[in-house]
Amino acid sequence: MRIIHTADWHLGKMFYGDYLTGDQRAVLAEQFLPLLAEYKPDAVVLAGDVYDRSLPPVEAVELFDEVATKIVKDLGLPFFVIAGNHDSAQRLSFGSRLLETEKFYVAGDLRSLAGPVEMSDAFGPVDIVLLPFADPAKVRLYYNNPDVCDHESALIVLRNAQCPGLLPGRRSIAVAHAFVAGGTGSDSERPLSVGGSDSVSARIFAPFTYAALGHLHGPQQIGCPEVRYSGSLMKYSFSEAAQKKGVVLVDMDGEGQVETTFLPLAPKRDVRILTGFFDDLMAAPEDNADDYILLRLEDKEPVLDGMNRARKKYPHVLAMEMPRRQAAVTDSERTARLRSHTDEELFARFAAAMRPDASLTKAEGDLAREVWTEMEKEEGER
Template sequence: MKILHLGDLHIGKKVNGYSMIEDQKYVFEQMYKLIEDKGIETVLIAGDIYDRSIPSEEATELLDQLLSNLINKYKVKVIAISGNHDSSTRLDFSSKILEKQGLYIVGEYKKLVNKVSIDEVDFYLMPYVDPTIIRRKYKDILEERDLKISTHDDTMKFLTDEIKKDMNTNKVNIALYHGFVVGGGDSAEEIEKEDSVKILSVGGKEAVKEDYFLDFDYTALGHLHGCRRVKSEKVRYSGSPIKYSFSEVNQDKKFLIIDISKDKLSIDDTNMIKQKYEMVELTGTLDEVMAADIPKDAYLKVILTEQTLDAMNKLRVKYSQVMELQINIATEKAIKRKYTSQEINKKNPVILFKELAESVGVILEENEGKVLEKVIDGLIGGRS
């Protein structure tokens, strides 16, 4: 079976106020061509289908268009789970009716094992779920087995153990899961996570061991936005198809194709996704940034190393899509100046103000300094 593994579509997402709807349409057109060219039979979507639990009208229309094209026009089966950005209840709506059309979506855990069988392949669907929901919903089973669930790792061990009880090892078994999976010996803190990826649980309790998935022939993961394997070749993130933050600027976005049978697993991660607009980060003076050889319509983050009045408007004379602007001026001297509260009270306020101005790259000229002295003298005189 030839499978396209997708995840983290985030349909309807806005990045720094810019809608990604047109970018998503642009990527989906590439996907349709790939499905035809490569003979894809099944598409997996490993969560975060929408960017918000209550999607916009535009986002809903785009998902409807996407699924209609995949199922009706390109005749592929679609198997999807909800992610932490989705509303599990909304995605579950009409799911039983849609199965007859070849669309299988699981948003909520209405049963412990959610299996979809297509030909000789069994798909096990494990959408994102908070441990408290499983703990409450299956309280009697947990008490009967004397099991305690407090973390995502506890939850996934419980759910995968349940699956493995009746898993047919003579068939191809594929898992779909949305969460943060860590390989043996890896540190969860050291794994690259993008700025646009929400933390699932505070205190480092969001990580799930890869070990629970090693009995599956392939595991399609969603949540992290880079296309990567965990530790095993058969446990993988497809990544998001679009760059959704500047922390993803150096990531190559790819369509991940899996060709699988019981005695074969072939993974093709060479299908690059062209972005509608490049995402670029520039650092330097205003002149240096303005002279950069980049597309004028790139999604741009600028870090200026000098104080510049009306910088954003000056940048937009050349660049049409400046998403972020930061001023980052070296303040080594200012950092070294450390005064106690008593020392500050004794310090000449004019000097303090000048030091503050210098720390953000503004040097007061002589006449400005004299005006400042008069203003401060007037304030101090009025107070006394």
């Protein structure tokens, strides 16, 4: 059995005020779908966070509809999708019973869950068990189980309800969206709960041959190759700048031995952090100036109009940090500094900062002095 495991598409994601839907469309159409055609999996698994929010933009819904249609109809592949904590389980589940006839399996709303989906290969059956994200309070109420008190107990109850007849030794794949203890997170992941523990133990997935996980955006395995996060489709925060993005190719033999291979995806714009002095960064050659950029400056003095100047070289610079910038002086210290310079000197320093490549010409200096003289004259007449 061969599957492609992906997760955390976050369609409709907004990154520093810009929608990434165009970038997401490009990576899905130009890399993800051709990858499916090349590796010919028996199924595709999307482990939650299809959308970035419960009410996604129309363009995001249209994109998912296009991609799902190409996977199921054009490529003829079964497609398994669960809701993540960013999705609306009810909205995502719309039409799920009808879609099953086309081998498009969507699990979100607890009321629509119907147990394992049986697939088969040359070696026999393989059960696909869908475990969508569900808040513990909803699980406690739906299953009328007062023992559900946190995410771990909720997932155990959901697991047991979804596969009551899971046979020992029979190959199975769990698809879940959870924070498994031991995993490494990033800034763009929304916490699963406010207060209390939102982590679950990897032992929950011990009955399964492979656990295809979603939620953590960095590709990683938890304890063993059989419990794995594929990571997100793209980089969604600068804390993910060093992460590799892609999907996981999972090959399972007849004995239930699993081999995983990470297949990288590269969007048209990378997310990068550039560190150095402002002038050095602006002078350095750059081959990928169209990437999403965070400038982490080593300058201690303020860089005047830094963002506008930086965008002349990097059109998509999104933020600028100055961790080494000197602490602000007090009002009295600032006043003392200003009074130690003449008005002409202050203006000259300002002009040099705003126009570092060209100092004031003699004519500009003479004009500035005329202005100061006129202003001083007007002040004296008041």
